[in-house]
Amino acid sequence: MWKRTASMAVLFGLAVSSVQVAQAQVAQPGRLLASNCFQCHGTNGKGPGFDSLAGKSTNEIYKELKEFQSGKEGNGIMAKHAMAYTDEQLKLISTWFAAQK
Ligand code: HEC
Structure with a gap:
């Protein structure tokens, strides 16, 4: 019986953490799109040698x-x-980078 309770608890834990991940993505809609830029411009816009967005x-x-x-x-x-992006997506990406410190 306790085994079943334990696996229920694990399942519940998984459900809660995926809800948190989903909420984090909703809170930062631009981050997922901007992740396409990280390789050249850095995760905070301070790129490793490319033009800085910071x-x-x-x-x-x-505008750029x-x-x-x-x-x-x-x-x-x-x-x-x-x-590759719509105007709406470019705005989300721009807003996300502008908010990085
Ligand atoms: C393959 C590397 C690479 C990736 C990926 C990349 N960039 Fe760039 N970015 C550059 C280079 C190189 C320049 C300078 C190029 C030029 O002037 O033509 C630049 C310039 C810019 C500038 C102008 C900066 C200035 O000071 O004039 C902006 C804004 C910019 N990138 C935003 C982005 C965004 C947003 C993304 C993701 C959608 C992105 N970049 C993805 C390489 C990259």
Whole structure:
């Protein structure tokens, strides 16, 4: 009997932790999208050698991304990235990076 109770407790624990993970993602909708940028710009926007996003405002980042998306700015790397997102997603990404300290 206690075995069954113990496995119920484990199952309950799993259910609670996946709810917490889901809530964390809802609270930071831009983070998942921005994770695509971490490799070059760093998890906090202070990239390992690439242009730093740290200290920029949401509007600045969004404006730059729209310029890259148009193909008129940059050397092509960022254009390819920016083209893959909707305006709504670019705003979420910009907001997320602007909020990093
Ligand atoms: C493969 C590496 C790479 C990835 C991944 C990448 N970037 Fe970039 N990013 C660059 C490079 C290189 C530049 C400078 C390029 C240029 O001016 O054309 C740049 C420039 C920028 C700039 C302009 C910064 C400035 O000061 O002018 C912004 C904003 C930016 N990236 C945002 C992003 C976002 C948001 C993502 C994720 C969607 C992303 N980047 C993903 C390499 C990358």
